[in-house]
Amino acid sequence: MDQDISDESLMLDYTRGDADAFEILYQRHKSPLYRFVLRQCGPQFVDDLFQDIWMKVINSRMRYKVKATFKTWLYHIARNRIIDHYRRQNIRPVDKNPDNLASISDDRHIQPENRLEKNDQREQLMKAITALPDEQKEAFLLREEAGLAIEEIAVTTGVSYETAKSRLRYAVKKLRQQLEIMHEHR
Amino acid sequence: MNTDDEKVSELYHEAEAPVPPEKLDDTILSASRKAVEKPVGKVPFSGAWPAAASVAAIIVIAVIIVPVLRQEESLQRTERVSADKGIPAELADEASLKLDSANKSGKELMMPSTASQPVLVRQQDTPAAEQARPVSSAAPSPAARTSGLGKSSNASEQEQKLEADIDKKVYSRMEAADSAPFAALTPEMWVIKITQLIEDDELEQAKAELAKLEQHFPNYQIDQALLEKLEP
Numbered sequence: 001m002d003q004d005i006s007d008e009s010l011m012l013d014y015t016r017g018d019a020d021a022f023e024i025l026y027q028r029h030k031s032p033l034y035r036f037v038l039r040q041c042g043p044q045f046v047d048d049l050f051q052d053i054w055m056k057v058i059n060s061r062m063r064y065k066v067k068a069t070f071k072t073w074l075y076h077i078a079r080n081r082i083i084d085h086y087r088r089q090n091i092r093p094v095d096k097n098p099d100n101l102a103s104i105s106d107d108r109h110i111q112p113e114n115r116l117e118k119n120d121q122r123e124q125l126m127k128a129i130t131a132l133p134d135e136q137k138e139a140f141l142l143r144e145e146a147g148l149a150i151e152e153i154a155v156t157t158g159v160s161y162e163t164a165k166s167r168l169r170y171a172v173k174k175l176r177q178q179l180e181i182m183h184e185h186r
Numbered sequence: 187m188n189t190d191d192e193k194v195s196e197l198y199h200e201a202e203a204p205v206p207p208e209k210l211d212d213t214i215l216s217a218s219r220k221a222v223e224k225p226v227g228k229v230p231f232s233g234a235w236p237a238a239a240s241v242a243a244i245i246v247i248a249v250i251i252v253p254v255l256r257q258e259e260s261l262q263r264t265e266r267v268s269a270d271k272g273i274p275a276e277l278a279d280e281a282s283l284k285l286d287s288a289n290k291s292g293k294e295l296m297m298p299s300t301a302s303q304p305v306l307v308r309q310q311d312t313p314a315a316e317q318a319r320p321v322s323s324a325a326p327s328p329a330a331r332t333s334g335l336g337k338s339s340n341a342s343e344q345e346q347k348l349e350a351d352i353d354k355k356v357y358s359r360m361e362a363a364d365s366a367p368f369a370a371l372t373p374e375m376w377v378i379k380i381t382q383l384i385e386d387d388e389l390e391q392a393k394a395e396l397a398k399l400e401q402h403f404p405n406y407q408i409d410q411a412l413l414e415k416l417e418p
Contacts, residue, residue, distance in 0.1 A: 019219040026215060034206045047210055054214045058221045122201040125194070144198050176190045179197070 007070035015061045026054070029074060032145040036075070039129060039141050040082055049085055053078045068155055075146050075156045079138065121182065128178040136171035139164060373399060373406040384415050392416060 005021075007028065013021035033053065038046040056077050064073065129137060135157075142148045142156060154164035371379070376399040383392035393416050399406065 014218070014222070017222040019222050022218040022222075023215055026211070026218070030211065031203065031205045035204060038204055047207070050206055051210060051214060055217060058214075058218050061221070118200070122197060125197050126201055129198075144195060172191050172194055175194045179194065 008066045011061070011064055011070050012066070015064055022058070025070070029071070032147070033074065033078060036078060036141050036145045037082065039126075039145075040134075040137065041085060045085065049081055053081050056081065069152065071146055071148065072152050072156050075142060075148065079156060121179065124178065124182050125175060128175050132171055132174060136167050136174070139167040140171040140175070143168060373403045373408075376403075377409065377412060380412065380416075384412075389416065 005024070007025060010021040010025045014025070034046065034050050037049050037053070041049055053074075057074060060077070129140065132140065138157060139153050142153045143150075146152075148156060150165045150168065151161060153168065154161045157164060159167075376395065380392045380395045380399065383389070383395060396408070396413075396416055399408070
């Protein structure tokens, strides 16, 4: 029955004091959001940032307006928090050096061919994702974790539809290339 | 999404999918419950009590401040009267209060000193005024005080005597209050007094009062009919 209620209705219920509505929302979105933060910021920061994002949702509840989907609003908050985190820490989420992508495959190149199995493929994919440029990685994670369409990615990240689409396309292309490289080295 | 995209996506979702630790879940859910337990949107000046406080403030102003202002106004008038007529301020004060109460009740200040003669008609040389005079001397006017007359041994003895006999002092004050309205005559009251004198056929005295009225209130518009009665 809870599945029938939209995120937006649940959030409005929560603004009216229904704590159970928030719990349903939290259960729906906690895991994808957690991974969205984890993939961008790493395990050392994920818990604090994840908590901050939800606290922001809680404290901003009275300002919530159903202008876009709840998911778009949630990930917009998450994105701003992550940007703020980088700004405060003066750190970069990952080493965006494109050479790292090659180094991943190079590392694999010295591995015995039979060790490059499915698990290795996943592991390499994760490394490749980590090495993506921020905007591309963000677009990819918004699609894969949050399940946002290109229009929603554009709204969440504050860019045009074409830009969002382009970022996503480049991200997938790079990831695919990495997988192909690995496959060739098998 | 083409086949290659699907392959990347499929591989991504096959990967390990970490979830937030339970402790973090508990912390966030607990915070979410606490947030809505508090009254949402409650601001310090919301609710019905500001309206009640406003009403209370209006009542306080009406009950306390307005009478104080009236008293202040009365005191100022008393000071003016006592300064003009040279009577003790405390006596003029009582007379002024009496005048106020008469004005409030809509009565004319024409309390008869005898059955037939109103107070307004009493002059300083009437018997009632004569009775009041010793009180005036007992409580010297500011003018007398400055001239040193109040320091005379006679007055001093009288003061001591009055202080010793409180009842007598109170009685004297009451009498003085009866005679004090002379000093606090308003133009309207003066006109009544003059009218009364005309009716009693005491035209000379009425003319004298009219002259005093014109002297004290030069800007007061006297009724033409009254003036015609006094014209030769």
